[in-house]
Amino acid sequence: MNQTSRPLIKLFPLIAGLLVTVVLLVGLVAGLLYFDHVGLQPTQMQVSEALPALAEHKPTALMDPVGMWVAPDWGTVDSAPNAEVIKYGRELIANTAEYLGPNGKVRKISNGLNCQNCHLQAGTVPLGNNYSAAKSTYPKVRGRSGKSEDIQLRINGCFQRSLNGEALPNDSKEMIAIVAYMDWLGKDVPKGEKPKGAGIYELPFLDRAADPVKGKTIYERQCVTCHMTDGQGVIKPDSSGYIYPPLWGEHSYNQGAGLFRMSRFAGYVKANMPFGATYENPMLTDEEAWDVAAYVNSLDRPKRDFPNDWPDISKKPIDHPFGPYADEFSEEQHKFGPFQAIKVEAKQ
Numbered sequence: 001m002n003q004t005s006r007p008l009i010k011l012f013p014l015i016a017g018l019l020v021t022v023v024l025l026v027g028l029v030a031g032l033l034y035f036d037h038v039g040l041q042p043t044q045m046q047v048s049e050a051l052p053a054l055a056e057h058k059p060t061a062l063m064d065p066v067g068m069w070v071a072p073d074w075g076t077v078d079s080a081p082n083a084e085v086i087k088y089g090r091e092l093i094a095n096t097a098e099y100l101g102p103n104g105k106v107r108k109i110s111n112g113l114n115c116q117n118c119h120l121q122a123g124t125v126p127l128g129n130n131y132s133a134a135k136s137t138y139p140k141v142r143g144r145s146g147k148s149e150d151i152q153l154r155i156n157g158c159f160q161r162s163l164n165g166e167a168l169p170n171d172s173k174e175m176i177a178i179v180a181y182m183d184w185l186g187k188d189v190p191k192g193e194k195p196k197g198a199g200i201y202e203l204p205f206l207d208r209a210a211d212p213v214k215g216k217t218i219y220e221r222q223c224v225t226c227h228m229t230d231g232q233g234v235i236k237p238d239s240s241g242y243i244y245p246p247l248w249g250e251h252s253y254n255q256g257a258g259l260f261r262m263s264r265f266a267g268y269v270k271a272n273m274p275f276g277a278t279y280e281n282p283m284l285t286d287e288e289a290w291d292v293a294a295y296v297n298s299l300d301r302p303k304r305d306f307p308n309d310w311p312d313i314s315k316k317p318i319d320h321p322f323g324p325y326a327d328e329f330s331e332e333q334h335k336f337g338p339f340q341a342i343k344v345e346a347k348q
């Protein structure tokens with residue numbers, strides 16, 4: 001062996017050691033970057049927290065997307081002669097509280113919810129309680145009022161019940177704009193037709209009553225991250241509306257509202273909640289949706305009498321939670337089910 005190769009051989013372990021250290025450091029930095037990135041997305045974290053249950057039961061798509069109603073392309077709105085009115089209408093649906101809420105800059109006539117909290121993406125989402133059938137099916141005779149309702153009366157139904165507020169005058173700039181927006185959304189739907197995916201999903205009945213106790217567990221697992229333990233949601237820092245809307249209590253919809261009926265609540269939630277669920281990727285099983293509806297609708301919310309509702313009691317929907325009824329089933333069963341027997345008797 002000559003003199004120069006000896007120090008080189010001695011260096012080998014040192015070089016190997018250095019290499020291992022570099023690899024470890026790169027790994028550590030990559031790991032830190034990854035967690036930093038994930039940690040920066042709170043909403044994603046909340047949605048994914050709800051996911052473990054998904055893997056257990058994997059609910060399947062609620063409807064075939066073929067033939068589903070699609071809203072007109074918003075990018076084409078400017079070709080409408082009344083584009084500015086339509087745009088104001090959409091703005092009122094999306095940010096109702098800012099204009100018409102408790103601190104509304106136009107009127108103070110509603111509870112802080114936005115129409116869009118329940119009519120998702122300004123009423124354009126399939127099975128997201130959309131407005132696709134508003135133009136084509138109104139005016140129509142409805143059992144609740146017992147008379148022909150025009151679209152303005154129906155809109156005011158939601159102002160007085162879902163937004164626990166006051167009616168908008170028919171000739172107000174705001175009512176005119178909301179109607180113009182709904183007419184534009186439904187402009188391609190033939191008169192009298194209800195497009196596929198309109199309104200709320202009809203969730204199959206359970207063969208038992210919906211159970212608020214089971215529902216509480218589901219609420220705590222799947223809803224609490226956004227709607228909060230006390231159900232009051234999260235208000236925007238400037239109080240102009242909610243980031244996450246309340247589900248019960250004095251700022252929520254009242255007992256005369258559609259969502260206070262179990263089938264409306266459960267069907268809406270099945271296709272749209274936890275936020276991020278869609279009709280193609282629902283996250284709750286049918287049982288979970290019914291039970292969480294039972295829990296939320298068992299808690300306190302504003303009471304409001306509408307003495308002229310249901311002049312013909314035989315027209316009450318089977319899940320209308322207040323008697324008197326045209327049948328012998330109890331108020332309790334009309335509220336929580338099981339509904340099948342009531343349906344058979346009512347032939348609805």
Ligand code: HEC
Binds near residue numbers: 113129258
């Ligand atoms: C708390 C939830 C909620 C809010 C907020 C809400 N709605 Fe509704 N809305 C409903 C429910 C539930 C229905 C009934 C859907 C069904 O039975 O299929 C409905 C139905 C309607 C309909 C009838 C649609 C049809 O095709 O028959 C119109 C129009 C409407 N809402 C307008 C509005 C407007 C305008 C606002 C805001 C001022 C609003 N809604 C806010 C829950 C809500």
Ligand code: HEC
Binds near residue numbers: 219243246
């Ligand atoms: C990741 C957050 C998140 C989770 C989790 C979540 N929601 Fe929501 N929820 C929202 C948001 C946001 C809205 C309003 C949607 C909008 O304005 O676009 C909403 C709206 C609603 C509404 C209609 C508005 C109202 O205030 O009445 C109901 C009902 C509802 N959620 C029920 C539930 C239920 C039940 C669960 C659990 C199964 C749930 N949500 C889980 C974010 C969430």
